[in-house]
Amino acid sequence: MTSATRTLRARRLEAVALELFTVRGFDHVTVDDLAAAGGVGRRTFFRYFPTKLDVVLGQLDDALAALVDALARVPTTTDPTIAARQAFLQVNAYSPGDEPVLRRRLALIETVPEVAARAAVRYEAWEAALARDAAARWGCPVDELRPQVFARVVVAAMRGVFTVWLASPDAELRSLVVAAFDDLGRGFG
Amino acid sequence: MTSATRTLRARRLEAVALELFTVRGFDHVTVDDLAAAGGVGRRTFFRYFPTKLDVVLGQLDDALAALVDALARVPTTTDPTIAARQAFLQVNAYSPGDEPVLRRRLALIETVPEVAARAAVRYEAWEAALARDAAARWGCPVDELRPQVFARVVVAAMRGVFTVWLASPDAELRSLVVAAFDDLGRGFG
DNA sequence: ACGCTAACTGGCACCGGGTGCCATTCACAC
DNA sequence: GTGTGAATGGCACCCGGTGCCAGTTAGCGT
Numbered sequence: 250m251t252s253a254t255r256t257l258r259a260r261r262l263e264a265v266a267l268e269l270f271t272v273r274g275f276d277h278v279t280v281d282d283l284a285a286a287g288g289v290g291r292r293t294f295f296r297y298f299p300t301k302l303d304v305v306l307g308q309l310d311d312a313l314a315a316l317v318d319a320l321a322r323v324p325t326t327t328d329p330t331i332a333a334r335q336a337f338l339q340v341n342a343y344s345p346g347d348e349p350v351l352r353r354r355l356a357l358i359e360t361v362p363e364v365a366a367r368a369a370v371r372y373e374a375w376e377a378a379l380a381r382d383a384a385a386r387w388g389c390p391v392d393e394l395r396p397q398v399f400a401r402v403v404v405a406a407m408r409g410v411f412t413v414w415l416a417s418p419d420a421e422l423r424s425l426v427v428a429a430f431d432d433l434g435r436g437f438g
Numbered sequence: 439m440t441s442a443t444r445t446l447r448a449r450r451l452e453a454v455a456l457e458l459f460t461v462r463g464f465d466h467v468t469v470d471d472l473a474a475a476g477g478v479g480r481r482t483f484f485r486y487f488p489t490k491l492d493v494v495l496g497q498l499d500d501a502l503a504a505l506v507d508a509l510a511r512v513p514t515t516t517d518p519t520i521a522a523r524q525a526f527l528q529v530n531a532y533s534p535g536d537e538p539v540l541r542r543r544l545a546l547i548e549t550v551p552e553v554a555a556r557a558a559v560r561y562e563a564w565e566a567a568l569a570r571d572a573a574a575r576w577g578c579p580v581d582e583l584r585p586q587v588f589a590r591v592v593v594a595a596m597r598g599v600f601t602v603w604l605a606s607p608d609a610e611l612r613s614l615v616v617a618a619f620d621d622l623g624r625g626f627g
Numbered sequence: 628a629c630g631c632t633a634a635c636t637g638g639c640a641c642c643g644g645g646t647g648c649c650a651t652t653c654a655c656a657c
Numbered sequence: 658g659t660g661t662g663a664a665t666g667g668c669a670c671c672c673g674g675t676g677c678c679a680g681t682t683a684g685c686g687t
Contacts, residue, residue, distance in 0.1 A: 300645080366559050369555055369558035369559075392605055394617055400598070410583070433626055437622055481636075489673080633682100637681100638677105651664105652663105
């Protein structure tokens, strides 16, 4: 099987799974269901996805890679907050056609606690990347309070943005991101 | 069985479980082990703790209640950031004797991904409480961007504080909390 | 002291997610 | 064709979690 076929199957499985999840509800769909619906054996399913939960979060890793990339592109003299803002604006530049899928995904993440939990674990990698970047820009050790807090705070802000965006269909993702980062820059005092 | 006996058993189970977890590692301890070590049936174990994971997070709920309480005590005219700072300082006022236990707990939370995930779910309740409080103080709807971001950001900052505190044995928890909230108030710009 | 009731207990069978093992199949090279 | 390596998927198994139910215990009124 070529790697193109592989990602193809993965995409098929993912699409079918998301469909089933949104229709029947996450925990009323067994892995056997997913495998059968994807025309694949249960054992094979677990070779494509490490976990039932990870089907929902599929491309989060790609997004992380994109984030790291975008951060690296911002000049090292730039302030961490500005840099992070830039990076997130780039990463979240979805084409309008992708937004419905994104909405579905995020809705699942927010609705199903287990999936939310898994997402949180995934976000830790984001936090680590952001902390490293911020520490480099500030010229301080990574394990100091400031970069550690900064990194977690940025990811948290993005979560907040997604929540609000999900709740209000008319809101524009970009402007929410900008507003959130403005708050972070100015401070809440 | 009196409720006093109940919490007593729960405490015993919890203590034994934490011991086993730190010695053998979280996923090399089965629930049967925990039950047996606590001198209790497996089925009964699950009546004390809804999940193996929740054994580690035991008193987080009490802490949440304490937080809500502390927030309610701060005058409504006070700024949300100040109010949250106050509240967290109160909630995290551990007696020196409790710190070792707290350290163990937090270490487990940071080390074992599944536990971290569970903790993240628990923190959502904190975020909701903080968002409600902040919205009330700002006089805006809860579902707006600012309180939503604020709430998540505050919890994130606390997570950062715990991480740093855990990594440096000499650091004082109180001063870290203060420093983190100072950053939030001033902003990172 | 006696029995009644209600709560607590824990065994048992079961489900669903996840893994190791292994025989089979398939694509591709020679 | 034949051999080789990867992908497949069936099978048995482990573990966390739940419903069910029978046995035990604690507390109460009489």
